[in-house]
Amino acid sequence: MLKLSGVSKLHRTGDIETTALDTIDLEIESGEYLAVTGPSGCGKSTLLGILGLLDVPSAGQYLFDGTDVSGWSESRLAQMRRGRIGFIFQSFNLLDDLTVAENVALALEYGDVPARQRKPRAEEAMSKLGIAHRAGHRPSQLSGGQQQRVAIARALVSRPRVLLADEPTGNLDSAHGNEVMRILREINREGTTLVMVTHSPSHAAQASRTLRLLDGRILVDAIAA
């Protein structure tokens, strides 16, 4: 479903050039649960950004669902993202100016979902994540675990085929972290492709496949027994 061939990503600051990803070849099948691990600065988040069409490779080819998106404009990438990719972040990235319900429904604003269907879809997602009773609250009024549930609900509301999670438990205590991991497993079981960046070996062990990066290269690509 996602295929990277010889993908590299260079960052340039003045005369200094750093390699975030170095000639990565990677194929992720539909319904797979991939955990990406590695030390800080190894290129995990950059890889996630490229997979999520938030960033573009400096070299190489990226096929998203069979379509070569290399060299696409920001507008075309945004169009491709809509409804196809969901994001979950370590710091939740919720907007404090919006209520929980509005944060969830925000993901439907740019897609093709008719306006009258947005509210029921958001309510459905919130119910699924057990936060419907918090619909009118602001994110700052919720606990960390609840905020991450809202973020997951927002990621799921557009029913994406791919879910990208960047250290989703990084800001949570272990109880809330385990709860989030349980939810993500369930989502994956329902058929959503899940790519998760994590520092936690125990959380990585729950994935069907683990990728270990070092200095922008794939060190280990292991399928769980």
Next chain:
Amino acid sequence: MHFKDLRIGLRQLAADPGYTAVVVFGLALAAATTLLLLAYLDTVLLSDRDVPGAQRVLRLESKTNTPGADKGWIDGGAMAFHDHWKESGARVEASSRYFTREMSLRVGQRMAFERISFVDAGLVDVFGLKPLAGDLRATLEKPDALALSARTAERLFGRTPALGKTITLAGRSFTVGAIVRDRGAGSALKTAVLVSILSPAMPEPFRLKEWASLRGTIFVRLQRSATFSGFNEQVNRYFEQTPFYREAFPSYGKIGEYRGTPLPDLPLAGAETDSTRRLVAGLSLSCLVISLLAAINFLNLSVVRTIGRQREIGIRKALGASPAHIALQFIGEAMLVALLACGTGFLLAWLAAPMVGDWVGLPIADSLWSPARCGLALAFGLALGALAGAYPAWVALRVDCAQSLAGRGHTETLAGQWLRRGLSLLQFGTAIAMIGFTVTVLWQTRHAQGAHPGYETAPLLIIDAPADMRDERLLALREAISHLPGVDAAGLAWDVPGRFNRNTTADLQGQKGETVLQAFSYVGPDFFQSYGVRPIAGRVFDAKDDPQDYDDRIVINASSSRQLGFATPAAAAGQFVRMGRHSVEIIGVIPDIRQRSLRDAASGVVYSVASARMVSVMSIRTRDPAATRLAIQQMWPRYFPDDVLRIEPVRTHLARLYDSDLRLGKLIGAGGIIALALAGFGLYALSAYTVRRRTAEIVLRKLHGARRRDIARLLARELGAALFAGAVLGLPVAAWLGEQYLAEFVDRAPIGFWALAISLLVTTLMALLAATRHTARAMAISPAHALRA
């Protein structure tokens, strides 16, 4: 862009009231100023837009080319032309003489003071006037009928129909024969009361036939085939054949010139429109500056805010928002702010209209609301919002989605930062320039109003009488007033020295036989005593020795004595000189007393007791102005029962000379204060942004031992540089503007560099005030707290 985006935008505005207030109020000031400017321009420029074929309607204007006379065009000319269009060859379809003056009216027992316009029936065709009631043409053909404007009729008769009612004017009865629509305050034609120019109430009927008279004018409607240049040529050619022109001194050459100015051009290109042009320029400048400063503020604050919203932008992008979505959202929010600002601006304009109307001398509040004008102001506000929102939108588009979601800040480019710094400097510079210019205008106006006119003004009262010296009632009144307790003298003249607005000259022969042109002033025998003016040589007129109309004696001023070639005033006294074709005796010389405003240099003036028909202004020197005024009010109806008493201190008359300067000063001053406030807000935003941008640096410096005053110095250096650059930009502009303004004055206030120093001081104080809060915040940053964050 979605409606929800706007709702979110509104919510964010409500969550940040400080930012919202600064941005909305700044743009609101721009919208209010624009609306007021449009209302003013509408009143000034478009009051006569209803006249059909207005381009073919001309007002006759003239200028005098004699040496020493004012060379500017005036809105007057010989009304004698009216009877000579055919001979002149000018292709005139219709014409009307026009003589206007404020006069007293009586309706039953009620007195009123109204502007009366004496016209011909041809006015109906010239202006295409259609009466609201009655027969206007027939009314203007009758010597005992008059027409009222709708508002005048309401003022005089209330809700009772005015048609057929009787009004007393100049002691005669007139019947109201027609009601006409009120014209805009800026119209060239005053229609409050229209009376036939051939009626016995016409105050100066001799002017109708005089080629030398420039009081009154003529409006003409040209035939379709006629051209302006052809008209001007024919009028001037005919004028040069008149006896007045031919008999003038050949050495003067072309003594006068005429032109017809089309009705639409009169407000700005017509004669005597200097003050209007100054006001239009002043108001436009204020409007432009305020709009520019408000837009800069909006832009600066929006960018700071956009940078603070990177995470939101990142989320939106991650959720599929395209660049167009993001741009539209930010521009939409900017438009929303502009819309709010326009609403607030309309409210401000409504509140400020009476005050601004007073400053510009026109009731602009009447023409404030019209769909077209409001639409135009709204479009301007929205365009300004969209323009100022475009840069923040561009900054938003440049936000790196992946970086911002990972919490790694992205700021605007270095070029962008410099652009905004440059705009802030522009704000400073503009504020400095406007404050400096305002100080110059107000200082000079104050200087001019307080300037000594050459006589003591404090105990002097002035009566503008409704009759001249030929009227026994005026002489009897003067006599009665001169015997009132506390009154030292009561004199008559044709005007008040200083407000002198007549342009009569006399030709005198100098000591070397040359012709010397002098200003000419008619006075009564007690004039000099009433003004407390003593001769420096010889004597002044005296009622016993110099009876009325005794025209072979003159008094001259010191300038005249010099210009005529006398070595000293004493040498002039008792000498005989030729004035025109007669020989006159200089009985005395007085010091120069100012005959005009501070814009005009002192010139030679000749005073004569001749021509009683001109003399109608009474001056009263009293030790108790209040009691004298009361006594005059009581005795006035015995002498002039049909006229309103107009009595004012002479200082009031002199102050009016600088009304337009004071108005300009107030306008520029208001603009300057607003500019200063906006620059202050801009600096406030800049210092907030500076502190935010340099927080890490401040923390590190503190970690390494920097004290609070070191941090204050760090920020002061950046803001001081901005202020210095603003001063470099603004001070030369302030100096140039001030010099341009002062160049018109012969007598200038000792301003020197004070205006620049004051503007710099005021702006520095404002800068300190605006930067204090964030500087204090930066000084108080706790390194531990900052590192935890």
